[in-house]
Amino acid sequence: MKRLGRVPYDRGLELQEALVAQRRAGGVPDHLLLLEHDPVFTLGRNARPENLLFPAEALRARGFAVVETGRGGDVTYHGPGQAVGYPILDLAPDRCDVHRYVRDLEEVMIRVCKDYGIAAGRVSGLTGTWVGTDKIGAIGVRIARWVTSHGFAFNAATDLSAFDLIVPCGIRGRGVTSLERLLGRPVAREEVEDRIAGHFASVFERTVAP
Amino acid sequence: MADVIMPQMGESIAEGTVTKWLKNVGDRVERDEPLFEISTDKVDAEIPSPAAGILKEIRVPPGTTVAVNSVVALIASEAEPAPSTPSAARPAPPAPEPPPPPVPLPALAPATPPAVVPPVEYRIEGELPPALPAPAPPAPAAEPASGTKAATEKPRAEMTAEDLRLNRSSPVVRRIAAEHHVDIRSVAGTGIGGRVTKQDILGHIEHRSPADETAAAPPATDGPDSSAPPPAPLAPPPAPPAPFVAAPSEVPPPPPARPSPPPPPAPAAPSVERVPMSPIRRKTAEHMVLSRRTSAHVSTVFEVEMTRVDGLRQKHRAAFLERGVRLTPTPFILRAVVDALKAFPILNASLDGDHVLYHKDVNLGVAVALEQGLIVPVIHRADEKNVLGLARAVHDLADRARAKKLKVEEVQGGTFTVTNPGGFGSLFGTPIINQPQVAILDIGTIEKRPVVRDDAIAIRTMCYLALTFDHRLVDGADADRFMARVKQVLQEFDEAAL
Numbered sequence: 001m002k003r004l005g006r007v008p009y010d011r012g013l014e015l016q017e018a019l020v021a022q023r024r025a026g027g028v029p030d031h032l033l034l035l036e037h038d039p040v041f042t043l044g045r046n047a048r049p050e051n052l053l054f055p056a057e058a059l060r061a062r063g064f065a066v067v068e069t070g071r072g073g074d075v076t077y078h079g080p081g082q083a084v085g086y087p088i089l090d091l092a093p094d095r096c097d098v099h100r101y102v103r104d105l106e107e108v109m110i111r112v113c114k115d116y117g118i119a120a121g122r123v124s125g126l127t128g129t130w131v132g133t134d135k136i137g138a139i140g141v142r143i144a145r146w147v148t149s150h151g152f153a154f155n156a157a158t159d160l161s162a163f164d165l166i167v168p169c170g171i172r173g174r175g176v177t178s179l180e181r182l183l184g185r186p187v188a189r190e191e192v193e194d195r196i197a198g199h200f201a202s203v204f205e206r207t208v209a210p
Numbered sequence: 211m212a213d214v215i216m217p218q219m220g221e222s223i224a225e226g227t228v229t230k231w232l233k234n235v236g237d238r239v240e241r242d243e244p245l246f247e248i249s250t251d252k253v254d255a256e257i258p259s260p261a262a263g264i265l266k267e268i269r270v271p272p273g274t275t276v277a278v279n280s281v282v283a284l285i286a287s288e289a290e291p292a293p294s295t296p297s298a299a300r301p302a303p304p305a306p307e308p309p310p311p312p313v314p315l316p317a318l319a320p321a322t323p324p325a326v327v328p329p330v331e332y333r334i335e336g337e338l339p340p341a342l343p344a345p346a347p348p349a350p351a352a353e354p355a356s357g358t359k360a361a362t363e364k365p366r367a368e369m370t371a372e373d374l375r376l377n378r379s380s381p382v383v384r385r386i387a388a389e390h391h392v393d394i395r396s397v398a399g400t401g402i403g404g405r406v407t408k409q410d411i412l413g414h415i416e417h418r419s420p421a422d423e424t425a426a427a428p429p430a431t432d433g434p435d436s437s438a439p440p441p442a443p444l445a446p447p448p449a450p451p452a453p454f455v456a457a458p459s460e461v462p463p464p465p466p467a468r469p470s471p472p473p474p475p476a477p478a479a480p481s482v483e484r485v486p487m488s489p490i491r492r493k494t495a496e497h498m499v500l501s502r503r504t505s506a507h508v509s510t511v512f513e514v515e516m517t518r519v520d521g522l523r524q525k526h527r528a529a530f531l532e533r534g535v536r537l538t539p540t541p542f543i544l545r546a547v548v549d550a551l552k553a554f555p556i557l558n559a560s561l562d563g564d565h566v567l568y569h570k571d572v573n574l575g576v577a578v579a580l581e582q583g584l585i586v587p588v589i590h591r592a593d594e595k596n597v598l599g600l601a602r603a604v605h606d607l608a609d610r611a612r613a614k615k616l617k618v619e620e621v622q623g624g625t626f627t628v629t630n631p632g633g634f635g636s637l638f639g640t641p642i643i644n645q646p647q648v649a650i651l652d653i654g655t656i657e658k659r660p661v662v663r664d665d666a667i668a669i670r671t672m673c674y675l676a677l678t679f680d681h682r683l684v685d686g687a688d689a690d691r692f693m694a695r696v697k698q699v700l701q702e703f704d705e706a707a708l
Contacts, residue, residue: 054616055614096220097221098219098253099220099222100220100221102253133504141254142254142256143254143256144244145256150254164622175496
């Protein structure tokens, strides 16, 4: 496990790419990167910039980076207070099942919530970890020859208002939540990372070397 | 020629979407070189080429979703027309016989799959059976990988129905079967293609007597043709995927070959076009459903006479045009809504956990239909604007929304939404609340209708206004008082408010 603190999104991508290559070559063991990002909207390959609803310049003017990434799908937000986990795991030979992998990531976040007395669960058909109708943990994964990258983003103390900027219809507030909002008190991301590391180790049956 | 097929990326995965081709037709590819990318369930995966050669044909364009094991491309080996090298050990081995062409899966609800799901051949890839330590009874069975591979590699034509069914049952089912000494072949499957689901096996175990259980022979010694109920034919909706529990401890050995079963019916020609949802569409879908789950939606409908508003419009039309604004009925209705929201602030509120937030400003969202979806720009402090100001704001926001020139602030902070589907003749609709607001007003078509006035039938310009409100916070009486106020303001519109 590596705890990287605050990392710009592109730097995070580079780190992952390097680790994936090494992992595939067998040069390094499985890794779990834990970090938070500077405020950034990431666009999957299928998302076009105009789907942000606002010109990228307008968002940049407000201090948000806008980055197109190699993962598929949607637009999402990362920022301070959000515990981001990038597992670089070789799922072969015994865990070659992407559904299982995603369910396992959800399980890690569900257990973290449980530590804080919050009952989180899954919503059928909607990937992620949910508390009621609000999403607390998001998942976006890339797998190349069963080596994983990208991963999950758990809202510990995320500024949720940033999600407004990527939601069409002006519908806001609902749909995302954070530990901090649910508990009504400040939550340190580092403390949440400890919990994530512990549960990750048990769900994935790995030992965590700090 | 080697087939490139859509690989099965997990036990319960029946289809995948090609997102990108990393090679063009005519390009040379090495075996194991990344060839294309797919996505399933928020997971993107890079798929290596099953063989070396020239990419001859791409059958599935990016954005298309096809069933697992569909052929997505062809690779000509370099010594063409020499047969391609066997590649059974590849993650995506070519199908033993040409699988059905990539029939796009229609985007239908899962309730109707039998007719539309192409025959998904469920295969266990050599690398798929997990070999996790599992708390299951020690099994004398063959080493899993080789056992299943042997079954999988058998040419399809030689496989029996039992073979197929065995290969189609999940590890969970096989484990349960092993623990209870049930021969899976004796269980009628209701899953896709006769697959034995977890429900099937549990139901089977539940319904047999304890004596049966002890008497049942272990799977390894059970004859292939036990006096079992006949297998169910291609059966109805696929059961929900069994949750992944643990790895199988054993896999029954492949049963002896039997006469070939009749081939499955060929899939009908595709009559449905399958198109991926745009991100804005998916977000909208997600939020509509979330709103439905969040609020207790109730609607109330009022009929409002628009004769006075119509008169004022005619009277002031020219003056407004001089100031560059086309005067429609919408700003009149917005003005009436602002007035009523001031009188009934509960409709201008929102819920935050156990607390009610009363918003001091009236920030009116006005839904605008765009080509790619719906957007709701907000007129901030609408309570400080007269009809002229509201008219200007509506046109300005709508124009800039269509030109994608809105500023971030301009879709945020709405406290109440008005939607005007107008133009198509809808009498009224019952819209979904724009979270976290508590009400939304729908403007029906405005037209002349016969109405009763002073016991006579008269022709009047009429309009239905429908309010959907969140009954968690707003009672019917509040909503109706609010609507009565809107109606009154419109019917007795104060010329000074223009």
